[in-house]
Each structure stands twice: as C-alpha cells, then as structure tokens.
Amino acid sequence: MTKIKLSKKQESIVNLNQGAYLVLASAGSGKTRVLTERIKRLSDTIDGRILAITFTNKAASEIRERLGVSEKINKNVFVGTFHSFCQSILQIRFKLLGYKKMPHIFEDDSDRLELIKQAINSVPFFKAIYDDLEPKKKNQYTYNALQFISTVKRDIISAEELAESSENEEYQYLFETYQDILKSNNAIDFDDIIRLIYELFANNEAVANLYRKSYSFICIDECQDLNKLQYFLLKALSGKTIKNVMMVGDPNQHIYGFNGSATTYMQEDFVKDFQAHKIILDENYRCSKSVIEASNELMNLDVEAVNYVIDGIFKITPVETESKEAEFVLNKIKELINLKTHDDIEGEIDYDKISILARNKFVFRNIEQLLKEEGIPYYFKSGNVGIKFSSTSMKIFDLYFRIKINPLDRLHLNRLESILKIKDVYNSNELQDSKYPISLSINRTVNDCNIDNLHLKIEELKKLFNDSIDQDDEKKLTLDELEEFSIQLIQYKKQNLRPSLEGFKSAISLGLTNHTGSKEKGICLSTVHTMKGQESEIVFLIGMDDGTFPDFRAVSKGGEELQQEKNNTYVAFTRAKRFLYVSYPKKRLMPWGDYKWRTISRFLKPLMKN
DNA sequence: GAAGGCCCGCTTTTT
DNA sequence: GCGGGCCTTC
Numbered sequence: 291m292t293k294i295k296l297s298k299k300q301e302s303i304v305n306l307n308q309g310a311y312l313v314l315a316s317a318g319s320g321k322t323r324v325l326t327e328r329i330k331r332l333s334d335t336i337d338g339r340i341l342a343i344t345f346t347n348k349a350a351s352e353i354r355e356r357l358g359v360s361e362k363i364n365k366n367v368f369v370g371t372f373h374s375f376c377q378s379i380l381q382i383r384f385k386l387l388g389y390k391k392m393p394h395i396f397e398d399d400s401d402r403l404e405l406i407k408q409a410i411n412s413v414p415f416f417k418a419i420y421d422d423l424e425p426k427k428k429n430q431y432t433y434n435a436l437q438f439i440s441t442v443k444r445d446i447i448s449a450e451e452l453a454e455s456s457e458n459e460e461y462q463y464l465f466e467t468y469q470d471i472l473k474s475n476n477a478i479d480f481d482d483i484i485r486l487i488y489e490l491f492a493n494n495e496a497v498a499n500l501y502r503k504s505y506s507f508i509c510i511d512e513c514q515d516l517n518k519l520q521y522f523l524l525k526a527l528s529g530k531t532i533k534n535v536m537m538v539g540d541p542n543q544h545i546y547g548f549n550g551s552a553t554t555y556m557q558e559d560f561v562k563d564f565q566a567h568k569i570i571l572d573e574n575y576r577c578s579k580s581v582i583e584a585s586n587e588l589m590n591l592d593v594e595a596v597n598y599v600i601d602g603i604f605k606i607t608p609v610e611t612e613s614k615e616a617e618f619v620l621n622k623i624k625e626l627i628n629l630k631t632h633d634d635i636e637g638e639i640d641y642d643k644i645s646i647l648a649r650n651k652f653v654f655r656n657i658e659q660l661l662k663e664e665g666i667p668y669y670f671k672s673g674n675v676g677i678k679f680s681s682t683s684m685k686i687f688d689l690y691f692r693i694k695i696n697p698l699d700r701l702h703l704n705r706l707e708s709i710l711k712i713k714d715v716y717n718s719n720e721l722q723d724s725k726y727p728i729s730l731s732i733n734r735t736v737n738d739c740n741i742d743n744l745h746l747k748i749e750e751l752k753k754l755f756n757d758s759i760d761q762d763d764e765k766k767l768t769l770d771e772l773e774e775f776s777i778q779l780i781q782y783k784k785q786n787l788r789p790s791l792e793g794f795k796s797a798i799s800l801g802l803t804n805h806t807g808s809k810e811k812g813i814c815l816s817t818v819h820t821m822k823g824q825e826s827e828i829v830f831l832i833g834m835d836d837g838t839f840p841d842f843r844a845v846s847k848g849g850e851e852l853q854q855e856k857n858n859t860y861v862a863f864t865r866a867k868r869f870l871y872v873s874y875p876k877k878r879l880m881p882w883g884d885y886k887w888r889t890i891s892r893f894l895k896p897l898m899k900n
Numbered sequence: 901g902a903a904g905g906c907c908c909g910c911t912t913t914t915t
Numbered sequence: 916g917c918g919g920g921c922c923t924t925c
Contacts, residue, residue, distance in 0.1 A: 346914075373915050397915080426909090480915050515914095548913060650912050711902085800915070819913045841912055858913080881911050883916045 296320075296327065299571055304328045306536070310564035312513075312556060313538040316593055317585070317864035318576030321538045322349070322823060325509055326356045328536070333357075333366045338506025342369045345512045345546075347801045348671070349823045350374070353511075368505075372520050373480065374800055376487040379501070381793070386494060387486050392792055393478045394696045395799040398678070399436075402479060404701060406432050409467040416464055434458065439465050443481035444519045444550035446488075476698040484519050491526035502531035512823060513539035513560070517550035521559060528564075535564055542589055545819060545858045547850060576825055578602020578634060578868045585863045587897055589856070600634045603869040606834075606898060608890065612875045616656035619646065619830050620664065622871060623813070626828065634868045635827055641667055645814040645826035647862050649841060653833035654815050667812025671820045677775065677798060681768040683755060684775070685709065686729045690736040695791045728758055741789045748776045778803040818862040829866035834874040835888035859893045 296304060300320055303313060304327045315321035329340055344350045347370075354369050368375065377395075384392050396402060410416040410432075423431055438461040442449050453462035472478060478486065491498040508524070510516070516524075528535065537560055541553040560566050574582055574593050580602040582595050609615045626632075626639050635643070646657060651670075661668045679685050689706040693699050693715075707713065710729055712720040721730040731754050739747040751772055759765040781803040782794045797803050814826065833839060840855035863870060878888050890898065 371915065429909090483915085546914070549915080652911055817913065822914095838911090843912075854913095879916090881916080882909080 296324070297573060297575075299573065300324050300327075303569060303571065304331060307332075308534055310533060310560070310566035311536045311569055312561060312566045313536065313569045313571055314540065315538055315571040316540050316574065316591070317543060317860070318574040318582075318593075318825075319571045320575050321540075321571060322353065322511065323356075324571070325511055325536075325538055326353055329353075329367060329509060330357060330363075332507055333362050336506060339366045339368065339504055340507045340509065341375070341505045342367060342509045343372055343375060343511065344369065344823075345371060345515055346820065346822060347371060347374070347804065348820070349511065352823070371800075372523065373483050374802060376483045376523070377796060377800055379487050379490070380483060381796075383487075383490060383497065386497065387490060389476065391476055391696075391698075392796075393473075393476050393482075394692070394699065394792070395483070395796060396472070396475070396477045396479055396701070397799045401701060402436055403432060404705075405468055405471055406435050406464070408471055408701075409464055412471070413463075413467055416460060416467070419458075419460060431458070435461055435464055435468075439468055439479075440481055441550065443485045444517050446485075446518055446522055474698065475701055476696055477701070481519070484523055488519060488523040488526055491523065491529075498526065498529055499531070501527055502529050505532060506534060508532060508535045510535070510537045511539070512543075513537035513556040514541050514544040514553050515539070515546040515549070515551045516555040517546075517552070518555065519550070521555040525563060533564065535560075535566070537566070542591070542857055543822075543861050545822070545854050545861060547854050574864075576867055577864060578866075580604035581863060581866045581868070581870050584870065584897060585860060588863060588893060589860050600868065602634050602866075603871070605871055606890075606894060607871065607873045609873055609875055611877050612656050612833075612879060615832055615873050615875045616660045618873060619657055619832060619871075620660045620666075622830070623666070626869075632868075639828070641812045643827035644830070645816060645821065645828070645865065646830045646832060647816055647818050647821055647865065648831070648833045649818065649839035649858070651817055653838065657832065658815065661813065668815055669810045669812055671810075671814055671816035671824075677771075677778065679771050681764060681771050682709070682726065683728060683732065683759065683768045684771040686726060687732050687736065687751065687772075690715075690729075690733055691791075692795070694736050694739075695795055728754070731758075739791070741791050741794065744779055744791070744794075745776065748772060748779070818858050818865075821865050822861060825865050825867055827867045828869045829862070829871070831862050831870065831872045832874075834872050834891045834894055835876075835878060836891050837888065838874075838878070839891055840893070856893050859891070 303324050306328070313321065329342055332340055342353060344353060350369050350371060357363050357367065381392060396405070410420045420428065420431065438452065438456060441447070442452055442465055449462040449465040453459045508528070510524070537556055539556050541557065544551065544553050561568065572593060574595055577585070577595070578600040579595050581604055582593055584604040585591065586593055607618060609618050623644060630638055632639060646654070648654060679688050686706065686709060689702050692702045693706065703715065706715050710724045710726060712724050714720055716733065718730055721727065721733060732751070735747050735750055752769060755765065755768050755772065759768060778798055779794065782797050783789050785802065786793060837845060839859065840852055844851040844855045872894065874888065874890055876888055877885050880886050
C-alpha cells in the first residue's frame with residue numbers, strides 16, 4: 291500500500307508529547323494511522339512504556355502489524371483490548387484477588403445462562419419466584435437477570451442499589467449466588483476480567499503504583515465506546531501519576547451502547563478529570579466523493595474530501611426478495627471482477643477488495659449460499675470469541691479439556707455427564723458402554739496431554755476420528771473443527787514465550803488466537819460492528835430494510851438506541867473507500883416462516899432521490 | 901431410562 | 916421452517 295504523507299494536522303498530533311488529549315476524529319480521518327505513528331515515535335524517543343487499548347482484537351492486531359516488529363516495540367508497547375490487558379495482569383495477580391488458582395473464563399452465553407438457572411434452583415426462594423412465572427416470561431426473567439449482573443459490573447453500581455430500580459428486587463441476591471457459583475467453579479465471566487483489575491488498582495495502592503510506573507503513556511482508540519467500568523479502570527490505573535493519556539474517537543460512531551458505553555466518558559469525564567485538550571481531526575482521506583456526500587447527508591455533517599477527489603459510486607438498489615438481493619450482489623461482483631481495473635480503484639479489482647456488510651449475521655444466509663455454489667472465495671470476519679464446536683466428538687473433547695485444566699469446573703463436568711449420560715466421566719467401563727464409546731479414547735488422550743505434546747495428541751485424535759467415525763459429514767465436520775483447534779494452538783504458541791494449557795484456553799476464550807493479521811483472502815462478510823475501524827475499497831451494504839437495519843427492537847425503543855442504529859449506518863457507509871452499493875429486499879422471509887413486506891430503512895429514505 | 905414425536909417459540913450488536 | 920425442550924410411550 292502506498293502511504294500518503296501525513297497532513298499538517300495529523301503530523302501535529304503525532305508530535306504531541308506530554309499531556310492529555312482528546313482527538314475528535316471523524317471517519318476516514320486516518321486516526322488509527324495517527325495513533326500508530328505517534329506510538330512509533332514515542333517508543334523511539336521516550337524511556338517508559340506505552341499502553342495502547344483498542345476495542346477489538348482485530349484492531350489490536352492491525353496496529354501491531356503497522357507498528358512492525360522491533361525489539362523496542364516489543365519491549366515498550368502493549369497493544370490489546372481492555373480484556374486482554376486485564377487478563378495479562380490477572381494471570382500474575384489472581385492471588386491478590388482471592389483466587390487460589392488462575393480463574394477460568396466462562397465466556398459463553400449459554401454457560402452464563404446455565405449458571406443463572408443453577409443459582410435459581412439452588413435457593414428455594416428464587417425457585418418459588420421462578421416457578422410461579424408464566425412459561426412465556428421465564429426466558430425474559432433469566433435474560434433480565436444476566437442483564438442485571440452485567441449492569442452491576444459495567445456500571446460499577448452495587449447490586450443493592452440497582453435492585454431498587456429493578457422490578458425484581460431478588461436479583462440483588464441472585465447476583466450474589468451467581469458470583470458464588472462462579473467462584474466455586476474457579477471461574478469468572480467477561481465483565482469480571484475488567485472489574486477485578488479495576489478493584490485491584492482501586493484498592494491496592496502498591497500494585498497500582500507498579501503499573502503506574504511502568505506505563506508513561508496511554509492511548510485509547512475508539513473511545514466513544516468506553517463504558518463506565520473501562521473508564522474507571524483507566525482512572526484507577528492512572529491515579530495521580532499517569533497524565534499522558536490520548537483518547538481518539540468519534541461520537542458519531544458510538545455503536546456499543548448495549549455494552550454500557552456512552553460518549554460522556556470521553557467528552558465530559560475525561561476532559562474534566564484529565565484536563566484534556568480537545569483536538570479536531572475532520573478531514574476525510576478515505577472515502578470517495580460519492581461516499582462522503584452520502585454520509586454527510588445521512589448524518590447531517592459537513593465533512594470535506596481533502597487530499598484528492600475520486601468520484602466513486604454510491605447507489606441504493608431495491609430488489610424483490612432476499613434471494614434476488616443475493617443475486618444482485620453476486621452479479622455486481624462478477625461484473626466488477628471482470629472489469630479488472632477502474633480509474634477510481636488502485637490496482638486490480640480482486641475479491642480481497644470487496645466486503646459485504648449487514649446489521650446482523652443472519653442477513654448473509656442467501657449470499658453465502660451463492661458464493662459457496664460459485665466457488666468464490668469468502669470469509670466471515672468472526673467476532674466470535676472462543677471456539678464453539680458443533681460436532682459431538684469435539685464437544686466431548688472440549689469438555690474433557692476444560693475439566694482437565696480446571697478441575698473445579700462443575701458446570702462443564704455436568705454438561706459432559708449429560709451428553710455422555712453417565713455418572714462418572716472417568717470410568718472406562720461406563721465410557722465403553724456409553725452412547726459415545728469414542729469418549730474413552732478422547733478422555734485418555736486429553737488426560738495425557740500437556741502444552742508440549744498437545745500437537746501430537748491432536749494428530750492422534752485426527753487418526754482416531756478418521757478411523758472411527760462412520761458418518762461422512764460428521765467426520766468431515768469433526769476433522770475440520772479439530773484442524774481449527776490445531777491452527778489456534780500454533781497461533782498461540784507463536785504469540786507466547788511461556789505457553790501453558792491454561793493460557794491457551796484463556797487465549798481462545800478472549801479470541802486472541804483468531805486474529806492473526808490480514809491473512810484472510812477473498813470477499814469479507816462482516817457485521818458492521820465487527821468491521822469497526824476497518825475499510826474496504828468496495829462495500830455492499832445489504833438488508834437495509836426498516837426493521838432489519840435499524841433493528842426492530844431499536845425501532846420500538848427509539849431514542850438513543852435508534853440513534854445508535856443510525857450511527858451504525860454511518861459506520862457502515864464510511865467503511866467504503868470507493869464504491870458503496872446499498873440494497874434491501876421488498877419482501878423478507880421471517881423466522882417463523884412467512885413473508886413480510888418491507889420498506890426501505892428510515893435512514894435511507896432521504897437519500898433515495900438518485 | 902431412553903428414544904421418538906410434537907409443539908412452541910423464535911432474529912442484535914462484542915469482549 | 917427449524918431446532919430445542921418437554922412430554923409421552925415403551
């Protein structure tokens with residue numbers, strides 16, 4: 291990629307030294323590049339270390355890639371998400387937080403749901419309330435409980451206090467029971483990772499000082515998506531010592547409200563608490579004229595294309611059905627690929643330059659099918675953290691693996707028992723007679739494995755599965771999933787000097803083994819949320835009917851939630867460097883099987899004149 | 901206690 | 916229109 295010279299404004303931000311700064315950077319203003327250049331420069335000139343926080347692993351690995359590898363960078367710069375930063379601290383400080391062994395992450399929502407159910411069943415008081423509910427309300431009840439627990443953690447509010455404003459006062463006690471069960475499993479959930487380190491810093495001055503002395507500069511990217519817990523972690527870490535904090539973000543791109551984030555942390559709290567200077571970076575270097583004009587109209591902005599003016603394409607196309615929409619996209623892709631070159635696009639038009647975006651991953655069903663049939667290379671930008679195995683053998687493997695590295699993990703032991711339908715998952719006789727005799731070998735293999743021989747054990751399993759699974763699709767699925775696991779192991783070993791089975795599992799849970807840089811080839815299919823901070827020459831934004839984008843729940847709630855859907859549309863638009871094709875189906879197949887007439891997204895109506 | 905069948909309810913976004 | 920959970924039946 292040819293690098294365009296930094297503009298004066300960008301240059302001045304790169305050259306900032308001491309102090310706190312809030313950089314308000316609109317989409318396409320090159321904020322990630324500015325951040326990276328500054329980190330590079332600082333790491334060359336200063337003594338202390340630099341902490342760079344991003345919101346996705348993908349963004350972290352991209353920054354790491356752009357920083358390049360040098361001894362100085364490796365030693366002096368930590369780039370990662372809040373979760374991975376906190377996890378790395380937790381790994382060495384867990385004893386200070388009351389854990390005898392490093393707690394394991396229950397990252398899966400179904401794990402958390404099961405914990406809630408256990409909590410309800412373990413206390414007659416909760417059980418009575420739950421059993422009294424109408425069947426229809428039961429799901430809502432457990433979902434709300436999980437929401438309650440997350441809110442307590444993310445908003446740093448006591449369960450007691452939050453219960454006062456909740457319809458279900460007993461959630462306060464359910465919260466405690468949930469935490470107790472987690473602890474008895476030697477486990478934590480995602481929110482706990484950050485919460486525990488926040489508490490560590492807030493309550494243990496000595497430890498906090500260690501980290502304060504170790505980091506001279508902190509940079510936070512995408513700060514419009516900070517939640518209270520994350521902001522308070524930053525404050526607790528900084529204390530009175532770290533004053534060099536730079537935040538970069540764009541309130542118009544705030545899309546993670548469901549995670550407790552609000553733009554007030556950057557715009558009000560940070561400015562006040564750190565006496566931050568505001569800097570505005572509002573030139574767009576990324577997008578073509580057409581894309582910028584459409585974005586401006588969408589958000590009522592006045593961003594100008596600066597460095598160069600490329601016309602580009604912005605077009606809204608209504609189609610009859612979802613499958614017609616998929617055909618439209620496919621045909622347009624073929625057309626573009628056949629063109630080979632276009633004046634607006636640098637280099638040859640290939641699949642790597644094309645992305646297909648949508649509000650949620652269900653929207654991709656038809657187009658994925660078509661791409662598969664046509665043999666066109668594509669990949670899912672998976673936000674998915676952890677690996678979810680769908681083959682039975684790999685599920686069994688995963689469960690044995692979990693309980694091996696965390697013997698206190700009752701939850702997954704129970705699940706294993708219920709899959710195998712036996713009482714003692716280590717009893718060879720029972721295993722042999724069970725529905726899945728293969729689990730006997732899986733158990734043995736997992737038992738024997740350690741971090742050094744795991745790759746050999748994986749090979750053994752490959753052979754085992756190959757020899758003993760009869761059903762063809764099940765065999766293929768199992769072997770594919772095992773291969774995926776193997777790739778993650780290689781990735782993990784590359785990233786870690788002192789590997790361990792526990793560390794490997796945590797890395798998987800945090801999604802650290804998924805994102806390996808920009809190696810993926812072909813057309814990128816991604817939700818807008820996961821595409822945050824990324825760009826693509828050619829973007830197809832599909833499924834832009836009202837109720838899908840904006841999501842129907844946000845429509846009924848309105849207010850800030852609807853605003854965030856609009857922000858999300860803006861994020862989607864501005865991912866496109868050159869061409870942006872927007873489409874929506876006039877008829878959509880609903881999850882319950884019948885068709886519903888759809889209208890264009892309310893956000894796009896005003897743009898429909900062309 | 902297991903297996904088969906029926907019925908119900910169901911779409912979001914990330915770490 | 917499909918899959919998960921629950922109930923029936925053997």
